[in-house]
Amino acid sequence: xxVVSQHPSWVICKSGTSVKxxxxxxxxxxxxxxxxxxxxxxxxxxMATSNEGSKATYEQGVEKDKxxxxxxxxxxxxxxxxxAHPEDSSFYICSAPTGGFPxxxxxxxxxxxxxx
Amino acid sequence: DAKTTQPNSMESNEEEPVHLPxxxxxxxxxxxxxxxxxxxxxxxxxxxxxLTSNVNNRMASLAIAxxxxxSTLILHRATLRDAAVYYCIxxxxxxxxxxxxxxxLIIKP
Numbered sequence: 001x002x003v004v005s006q007h008p009s010w011v012i013c014k015s016g017t018s019v020k021x022x023x024x025x026x027x028x029x030x031x032x033x034x035x036x037x038x039x040x041x042x043x044x045x046x047m048a049t050s051n052e053g054s055k056a057t058y059e060q061g062v063e064k065d066k067x068x069x070x071x072x073x074x075x076x077x078x079x080x081x082x083x084a085h086p087e088d089s090s091f092y093i094c095s096a097p098t099g100g101f102p103x104x105x106x107x108x109x110x111x112x113x114x115x116x
Numbered sequence: 117d118a119k120t121t122q123p124n125s126m127e128s129n130e131e132e133p134v135h136l137p138x139x140x141x142x143x144x145x146x147x148x149x150x151x152x153x154x155x156x157x158x159x160x161x162x163x164x165x166x167l168t169s170n171v172n173n174r175m176a177s178l179a180i181a182x183x184x185x186x187s188t189l190i191l192h193r194a195t196l197r198d199a200a201v202y203y204c205i206x207x208x209x210x211x212x213x214x215x216x217x218x219x220x221l222i223i224k225p
Contacts (some may be wrong), residue, residue, distance in 0.1 A: 013206055034212065043203070043215045044160070048210045107159035
């Protein structure tokens with residue numbers, strides 16, 4: 001199956017700093033990628049839809065100025081958490097659909113962000 | 117509401133079949149049912165999807181009720197590695213997966 005990677009797999013940062021998370025589709029092109037956040041013992045929550053060459057679409061309640069998404073190529077989307085705070089600590093996961101409708105989605109392994 | 121309804125948790129013995137139910141009473145005629153699973157501290161993994169007919173692949177089988185208001189994911193012979201949270205999901209009109217709480221499957225050796 002298709003492979004999606006994320007980097008880093010985990011990161012610890014200090015409050016007020018910014019962190020960039022990369023999501024790559026390794027063996028297919030992804031014009032669309034999805035970013036999710038998952039808190040412990042909870043389900044995935046869609047944050048935004050990343051579109052190659054255009055602005056991301058954010059879900060209601062997600063601050064677009066805080067969670068910057070850049071989808072500059074067909075294989076790479078980045079999520080930057082700006083001015084991170086402890087409440088931003090979470091498991092961040094990206095996915096990309098592949099193939100024709102109804103689109104299987106392939107997920108990255110996730111990035112564990114801890115803000116101290 | 118686009119979410120589905122699943123039991124919070126289920127237990128099964130190793131090497132026995134597992135039937136994971138899902139209710140999706142608000143499904144429309146063109147909505148596909150997708151199943152994904154998530155092992156601890158990992159990203160979700162695609163399992164199977166279907167529309168009307170029963171579907172089989174190397175991982176599982178999907179049985180869809182004739183009225184499409186429910187479906188059952190069948191793991192034919194569960195192993196310890198199948199312990200995970202299983203999500204039954206409808207895909208919305210924007211091709212986004214709408215995640216419910218899922219079923220935590222516990223496999224007893």
